[in-house]
Amino acid sequence: MVEEREQQSQPPTNGISEVGVTKNAEKSAVSNAEESAGKASKGTGETEKYYRTMSQKNYNYLVNTGKVPATKETCISPSREYAAQYDGVLVEFEVATGTTKALEAVGVRNNTKELIEKYPDLPTASKSWNKKNAYFKVEGRKGKKAIGETQITIGLGTGQALGIFNKNIIKFKEIPR
Numbered sequence: 001m002v003e004e005r006e007q008q009s010q011p012p013t014n015g016i017s018e019v020g021v022t023k024n025a026e027k028s029a030v031s032n033a034e035e036s037a038g039k040a041s042k043g044t045g046e047t048e049k050y051y052r053t054m055s056q057k058n059y060n061y062l063v064n065t066g067k068v069p070a071t072k073e074t075c076i077s078p079s080r081e082y083a084a085q086y087d088g089v090l091v092e093f094e095v096a097t098g099t100t101k102a103l104e105a106v107g108v109r110n111n112t113k114e115l116i117e118k119y120p121d122l123p124t125a126s127k128s129w130n131k132k133n134a135y136f137k138v139e140g141r142k143g144k145k146a147i148g149e150t151q152i153t154i155g156l157g158t159g160q161a162l163g164i165f166n167k168n169i170i171k172f173k174e175i176p177r
Contacts, residue, residue: 047094051083070158103134130157
């Protein structure tokens with residue numbers, strides 16, 4: 001059974017005090033990006049798409065709450081092909097346009113050439129990135145999960161970045177395999 005569910009939440013707010021940003025510049029960048037995300041697509045048909053494979057338990061949580069539950073990394077991918085390689089329930093998310101920009105505002109990256117070129121101003125990830133940052137990393141190019149092309153996976157972690165993503169979910173559906 002394919003289930004599609006539209007999020008019934010309010011558009012994202014432009015304030016994020018509930019997630020505890022402490023630096024004014026970072027808070028302003030996130031607020032501006034979240035405000036743009038909220039204005040851009042609620043009701044306009046404009047969205048960004050991401051994919052995630054999750055356990056049945058986590059999918060049930062998503063269906064019941066409309067929110068992605070936190071895992072250690074909580075990664076999303078713009079590539080259906082890449083996400084489909086993992087075991088579990090494959091889910092397609094449509095999120096408000098501007099969500100990626102909001103995640104970039106709290107983003108960190110690994111040191112691959114592609115990310116250094118695309119995101120030169122993002123700091124390098126630390127061991128505790130998952131508490132407040134979105135972790136941008138290149139995957140899919142080689143190894144067991146290779147899809148023949150580079151794609152950028154975003155780790156939402158367990159805190160602020162996951163909150164941004166969850167606030168911006170417009171709808172999601174299970175993708176049959």
